[in-house]
Amino acid sequence: MMNSSRYRSRTFILEIAAILLALVFLSPFYLVLTNSVKSLKEILVDAASFPQVFLWENYSKVWKAIDFPQAFWSSLQITVLSVIFIVLFSSMAAYRIARKPTRFNSFVFMLLISAMIIPFQSLMLQLVRVTSILELRGELYGIVACYLGFGMPLSVFLFHGFIKTVPFELEEAARVDGSNPYGVFFRIVFPLLLPIVVTVIILNTLWIWNDYLLPVLVIGGNKDLTTLPVAVTKFFGQYTKKWDLALPGLVLAVTPILLFFLTLQKYIVEGVTAGSIKG
Amino acid sequence: MRKALRLPRGWDQQLIFLGPCLVFFLTIVVMPFILGFYYSSTDWNGLDLDKAVWTGSANWMRIFTNDDKFWESLSFTLRFTAVSVVAANVLALLLAFILMTALKTKKLLRTIFFMPNVIGGILLGYIWQFIFTKGFATIGELTGIHFFQLPWLGTPGTGFWGLVIVFVWQTAGYMMVIYIAALAGIPKDLVEAAQIDGARAPQLFKSVYLPLIMPAITICLFLTTSNAFKMFDLNLSLTKGGPGTSTQSLAYNIYAEALINNRYGLGTAKALLFFFAVSLITITQVWLTKRKEVSA
Numbered sequence: 216m217m218n219s220s221r222y223r224s225r226t227f228i229l230e231i232a233a234i235l236l237a238l239v240f241l242s243p244f245y246l247v248l249t250n251s252v253k254s255l256k257e258i259l260v261d262a263a264s265f266p267q268v269f270l271w272e273n274y275s276k277v278w279k280a281i282d283f284p285q286a287f288w289s290s291l292q293i294t295v296l297s298v299i300f301i302v303l304f305s306s307m308a309a310y311r312i313a314r315k316p317t318r319f320n321s322f323v324f325m326l327l328i329s330a331m332i333i334p335f336q337s338l339m340l341q342l343v344r345v346t347s348i349l350e351l352r353g354e355l356y357g358i359v360a361c362y363l364g365f366g367m368p369l370s371v372f373l374f375h376g377f378i379k380t381v382p383f384e385l386e387e388a389a390r391v392d393g394s395n396p397y398g399v400f401f402r403i404v405f406p407l408l409l410p411i412v413v414t415v416i417i418l419n420t421l422w423i424w425n426d427y428l429l430p431v432l433v434i435g436g437n438k439d440l441t442t443l444p445v446a447v448t449k450f451f452g453q454y455t456k457k458w459d460l461a462l463p464g465l466v467l468a469v470t471p472i473l474l475f476f477l478t479l480q481k482y483i484v485e486g487v488t489a490g491s492i493k494g
Numbered sequence: 495m496r497k498a499l500r501l502p503r504g505w506d507q508q509l510i511f512l513g514p515c516l517v518f519f520l521t522i523v524v525m526p527f528i529l530g531f532y533y534s535s536t537d538w539n540g541l542d543l544d545k546a547v548w549t550g551s552a553n554w555m556r557i558f559t560n561d562d563k564f565w566e567s568l569s570f571t572l573r574f575t576a577v578s579v580v581a582a583n584v585l586a587l588l589l590a591f592i593l594m595t596a597l598k599t600k601k602l603l604r605t606i607f608f609m610p611n612v613i614g615g616i617l618l619g620y621i622w623q624f625i626f627t628k629g630f631a632t633i634g635e636l637t638g639i640h641f642f643q644l645p646w647l648g649t650p651g652t653g654f655w656g657l658v659i660v661f662v663w664q665t666a667g668y669m670m671v672i673y674i675a676a677l678a679g680i681p682k683d684l685v686e687a688a689q690i691d692g693a694r695a696p697q698l699f700k701s702v703y704l705p706l707i708m709p710a711i712t713i714c715l716f717l718t719t720s721n722a723f724k725m726f727d728l729n730l731s732l733t734k735g736g737p738g739t740s741t742q743s744l745a746y747n748i749y750a751e752a753l754i755n756n757r758y759g760l761g762t763a764k765a766l767l768f769f770f771a772v773s774l775i776t777i778t779q780v781w782l783t784k785r786k787e788v789s790a
Contacts, residue, residue, distance in 0.1 A: 229595060237606045307511045340762050341762065469617055
């Protein structure tokens with residue numbers, strides 16, 4: 216009896232402490248949100264208090280200034296196209312490597328895995344050169360091609376680990392029934408990969424959506440393809456700080472990916488766990 | 495009838511399954527990597543490659559004898575990595591232990607702690623730029639607490655800690671998720687047996703939990719180490735390496751060298767060194783922690 220009541224009060228204290236910590240964790244978001252509807256004067260005088268008047272026009276100004284629909288659309292296109300092709304190509308490659316581990320295929324696999332260590336900065340300058348020679352710069356297919364290259368190693372690795380656990384008998388049965396190798400993969404194997412497909416989609420979506428440097432280098436001056444994170448940087452010049460525009464801009468840029476997370480959080484947490492344990 | 499050309503069996507499958515992946519990987523990752531070895535010995539200025547002159551070891555000589563900023567940023571990066579890796583993992587492990595107990599708000603709290611990670615580098619940095627420069631200042635005025643009145647981002651020391659705070663805030667939730675998964679995998683009877691034998695919390699942690707979650711520790715240390723060592727987005731959006739170049743990370747130094755000073759050749763040489771440093775550090779770390787792994 217005594218033991219259990221002591222346990223309960225301890226849990227309660229722990230709960231309060233954890234909630235307080237969570238509030239501290241959330242406080243930056245609170246400050247950004249409340250200040251995003253203040254006038255610049257009010258922000259500069261008092262950034263901590265609740266807004267006296269809600270200046271919603273901050274948002275409509277920023278919406279136009281960063282051309283939100285355009286920036287959102289290009290972020291969405293780039294992310295969705297990249298992720299679809301990463302899933303398709305890396306699952307196919309991993310399947311072949313796992314089922315036919317010839318010397319060449321094992322070498323390719325090793326190469327892919329070792330490339331995961333290479334920091335982006337070690338490639339970016341030469342990549343700028345390669346992308347301009349191949350006329351990939353400033354083009355949608357160009358940036359997607361880059362994400363395919365960088366997304367492939369981890370994704371192949373994740374698929375490879377998973378495919379090895381898929382029983383081979385199913386494939387043999389399908390083959391006996393007269394299915395060709397591509398049919399076997401797309402009709403039998405691929406549907407079985409769904410859990411790891413979700414993981415690959417999530418891990419790649421998060422970094423591609425948030426990426427900053429690659430779009431800057433590869434999209435460069437093409438305004439029609441400016442992504443959300445890049446669009447918002449224009450409020451952060453060296454000397455001027457227009458917080459009344461910068462803050463709503465940040466909120467607008469953060470909202471889509473946050474909504475994505477909140478609706479799919481169960482899968483995201485599972486995906487992160489699966490991804491890290493394999494990786 | 496004999497075929498004119500004999501291809502190995504299954505070559506079409508090899509081509510179709512592996513081909514697309516290889517094309518993109520080779521063009522985007524392998525080719526630039528190999529080119530790096532060539533460009534690092536030229537005076538390439540980023541514009542016309544035709545005029546890039548082979549300069550042999552000039553870039554390397556310059557880095558090793560005449561480039562204090564590069565070594566300062568290496569030292570900054572090493573200090574930053576050491577501090578933030580420890581802080582992020584201690585906090586993550588603590589959160590994981592707290593959220594393993596039967597709290598009512600467990601699910602909500604997990605979501606909250608994970609959230610900063612979803613938003614990502616550059617935007618988080620900008621959010622914190624506001625918090626440090628305006629939010630903290632106002633809170634400091636209201637409460638009089640010295641901590642909030644510091645010139646955050648204004649001095650080398652506070653800038654360093656500012657970056658650490660944001661990095662930890664961003665990373666801890668992600669690592670927490672991995673640690674929770676590891677803790678959930680520990681067999682209950684093992685913990686109970688230790689408790690019956692009279693093990694108290696610290697002993698339980700040291701002799702039961704810690705050895706069993708060692709694989710998760712290896713992964714989390716690997717992820718945090720390589721992320722901290724490669725820090726760029728936060729650096730760009732929070733301090734731009736300043737004041738001066740006092741908080742310049744290695745990744746940012748390379749970026750600045752090439753895109754601000756237009757010294758692509760030198761930048762490539764630094765980038766190659768950067769690659770060797772990242773490999774050395776992460777491989778050593780994984781090797782060290784792997785040795786401590788046991789199985790239940």
